[in-house]
Amino acid sequence: MSFEEFQNCARLYVIGALEPDELQKFEAARKQYGSAAEDFINQCYGLHEAFALSLKPAKASASIKDKLMSMVRERQDEAGAKPS
Amino acid sequence: MSAADPNLQAAPSSNLEVQSSAKPVAVGVELEPGAPSDVDLMLGIQSGDADALSQLYDRYNGIVKALILRIIHNDTEADDLLQEVFMEIWNQAKNFSAAKGKPLGWMVTLTRRRAIDALRKKQAYARAEERLQAEPEQQPLAWVQNTTEKEIEAGDTRALMAKVINSLPEAQQQVIELAFFQGMSQREIASNTNIPLGTVKTRLELGLKKIYDGLKELKDEF
Numbered sequence: 298m299s300f301e302e303f304q305n306c307a308r309l310y311v312i313g314a315l316e317p318d319e320l321q322k323f324e325a326a327r328k329q330y331g332s333a334a335e336d337f338i339n340q341c342y343g344l345h346e347a348f349a350l351s352l353k354p355a356k357a358s359a360s361i362k363d364k365l366m367s368m369v370r371e372r373q374d375e376a377g378a379k380p381s
Numbered sequence: 382m383s384a385a386d387p388n389l390q391a392a393p394s395s396n397l398e399v400q401s402s403a404k405p406v407a408v409g410v411e412l413e414p415g416a417p418s419d420v421d422l423m424l425g426i427q428s429g430d431a432d433a434l435s436q437l438y439d440r441y442n443g444i445v446k447a448l449i450l451r452i453i454h455n456d457t458e459a460d461d462l463l464q465e466v467f468m469e470i471w472n473q474a475k476n477f478s479a480a481k482g483k484p485l486g487w488m489v490t491l492t493r494r495r496a497i498d499a500l501r502k503k504q505a506y507a508r509a510e511e512r513l514q515a516e517p518e519q520q521p522l523a524w525v526q527n528t529t530e531k532e533i534e535a536g537d538t539r540a541l542m543a544k545v546i547n548s549l550p551e552a553q554q555q556v557i558e559l560a561f562f563q564g565m566s567q568r569e570i571a572s573n574t575n576i577p578l579g580t581v582k583t584r585l586e587l588g589l590k591k592i593y594d595g596l597k598e599l600k601d602e603f
Contacts, residue, residue, distance in 0.1 A: 304590075305586045305589075305590065308586070308589035308590060308593060309560075309567075309582075309585055309586065309589065312557075312560050312561045312589070313560070313564060313566075314560040314565075314566060314567055314585060315567075316566060316567055316568060339481055339482050341593065342481075342482045342486045342490065343482075343483075343486060343593075343596060344589065344592060344593060344596075345486050345489040345490050345493065346483065346485050346486045346489055347542050347545070347546075347592065347596050348448075348489070348542075348546075348561050348562075349444050349445075349447070349448045349485070349489040349492075350444065350485075350538050350539055350542045351539060351542035351543045351545075351546050352444065352447035352448060352451055352539070353447060353539065354443025354444050354446070354447050354539075355443055355446040355447040355450050355459070356443065356446070357442050357443070357446045357460055357463050358460045361442075361460050361463055361464050362435070362438055362439075362442070364464055365434075365438065365464050365467050365468060366431060366434075366435060368464075368468055369431050369434060369468070369471055370431065372471070372472075373429065373431065
């Protein structure tokens, strides 16, 4: 697999769209290209941010944050000051 | 999803590392002067600071909920899942590594996985497919709705992202929509749209490359 082919696969990989047979070849190429491959994959995760940032933010129910912080405080009480 | 999300696999518990040279391509949200960075907030969460989680929630709950809603299409369930996602962020913060990407990317990956799992668990997947089949032409438009030239000129992040995505042919937007927001594999997309598998793959590759290149250009402008 050329590095250009690897790049095409990497963009599919980060959105979970590689088929199992493609995944095997991708993983082999990933090992072959080493840190360059890992750097490129990390860059591709920016696509996730981009897709999320393209959406119009949605308003959450006001009670959600209160419930969340209450659960966090309970968890802190149970497990000390650090997250589990 | 047909592949694992490696960023969600347990990272060493060595907490945050120095940013590598491989920066994600997306442009982030703008912060008020003096506001802690996302990485600062993740550091705080890793050390058990509930206020850091509170600030991260205030900063991103709208984006996270929008992503959940885009996947599960139910407001009440989206609120429940939003709470679960931020609880998971609190619980899993130790697995975040800045060397592997930005906090928002990590959160989005986590959120997407949870939302797609929820979608499949409650077997709403089939209903979503029916909805998508009924409105194939509307999906890409819905994805980038309400973006105005004024927002684009003002450098609004959402508008700029939407502009990049909207520059794709609708056929490419459609397959990316199904892969990213519905978690469909290439074969599932081909089966649901009656598009040949090879065409699905080509559209995905071309579309994602265009978005990637477009975002890189965008990032270089900032």
